[in-house]
Each structure stands twice: as structure tokens, then as C-alpha cells.
Amino acid sequence: MPLWTIHHTPGLFSDAEKHELASRVADHYEAVGLPRFYAVTVFQEARREDFYVGGEPAEAGIRVVIDHIARHSTGPDSRRRTAQWISSMLRPHLEKRPGVHWEFHADESSEELWMINGLVPPPGGSAEEKAWAKDNAASPY
Template sequence: MPRWTIHYPTGAISRDDKDQIAEKVTQLYTDLGLPAFWVNVFFHEHSAGGFYAGGKANHNSVFFHIDHAARKPQSEEARLMFIDRVDGIMRPVLGEKCMKWEFNVYDHPRDNWRINGMIPPMDHPEVLKQWIETNEPVPY
């Protein structure tokens, strides 16, 4: 976890756009010290009549939400820096298409978060390092 869930109208985001977004999102979190395999990006394309914005089915809008359990920003400065990085990921793709985009970030408690039945090793730096190096959950 982190998980990005992106909703958009049919054809608004190409396969190349998705690849670019997913790569940059993953880099964002690996730069913050998380294993790449924790990062999930879901693209949900909605046909006409399946996604309304402003009460209209035909629009040029993208909505996404970001769910976090691993970490929360430790300061207002870190929170704003993260939001700027999100904007830096999405603006090159959506801005050049003159799309409107909206998002929200949800920080969840990590008490219930599990990977392969294990509590992710946020409090065990030596195990976390192993998970990063192998890019998979290693039993501990």
C-alpha cells in the first residue's frame, strides 16, 4: 500500500499514459524508501453514462484517490511536497490534454494492513531493507 485508483472516461488515458503514470508513481514511493511491489495503480475506464462530473456524462474530467497505510507525512511541509509530486506526475499527462483532474489522499491506520498475512516491516528496518532488495515479501 500505497494504492492509486484513477477513474476516467473512455479513451482519456492511453496505455502509454498509464505506463508513464505507474512508473512515476512507483518511483515516488521508492524514493521515499518503500518497496516497489507495495505500489499499486488501478486504472478504471468508464464508458458514457458510467462516470458523471457536474451532472454530465460527457466531460473531460479525471478523479483519483490515493490510499496510504505505510506512512503519513510527518509535517505540513512534507504533505505539501507530496501533493506537489502528485501534481508533477499527473500534469504532463492530463494537462496537455486539457483535462480537469481532482484527487484526495486518504491516510489509513496500518493496524489492519497485511501482505501475505504478515504485518509489513515498517518497524523493522533490516527486514524492510530485505523486502526492498528482493522486491517481494520475505517471511520474518
């Protein structure tokens, strides 16, 4: 499960832009073999008075926090590739906003601490996970 939490100051994303970015995120994870419903994107708007960069209120700011649970990087090169595709996914949405401060980071959490609808997700790449992907839903296995 990747969880993308996008903290941002007001007015930076329209509803259509949020949908487009969330769809691109889900598209990517589906393309690498994860069930599409694993990808969760949450937009959290923060007032400028509540969004600080360097101790000062940000006029326009975006901070993306990504939690990876279903899959983990295998080493430094893998982590660099992950950072590069995250950046390439965000750039078209963020660089068109002049003066915006944006950054991201990704954490890799233990899959032993993860459940969906009370079910332990099947092992990565297993027939059961492929069935979840085909059905786009969790089910007992």
C-alpha cells in the same frame, strides 16, 4: 502501500501511457525508500454516462484516489509537499488533454489494517523492510 486508483473516461490513456504513469508512481515511492512492490496503480475506466462532475456527465474526466498506508504525513507542511509532488507527477500526463476535468485526493489509512500476502509488513525503515525492498517481494521475517 500506496494505492493509486485512477478513475477516467474512455480514451484518455493508452496502454503505454498507463505503464509510464504507473512506473513513475513506483519510481517515486522506491526513491523515498519503500519497496517498489508496495506501489499499486489501478486504472478504472468509467463510461461518460457513469462519470459526473457537478451533477453532469463529464466529456473527459479523471479522478485519482490515493491511499497511503506505509507512511503518513507529519503535519500541514508535509501534506502540502505531498500534494505538490502528486500534482507534479500527474500534470505531464493530464494537462496535455484539453478540456479534461482532473482532480485527486490522498487518504492516510492505519497501517494496522494492512497485510501483503497474509503478512504484516515490517516497520518502516527497518532492516526487514529494506530486505523486502531489495528482494522486491514480501517474505516472512
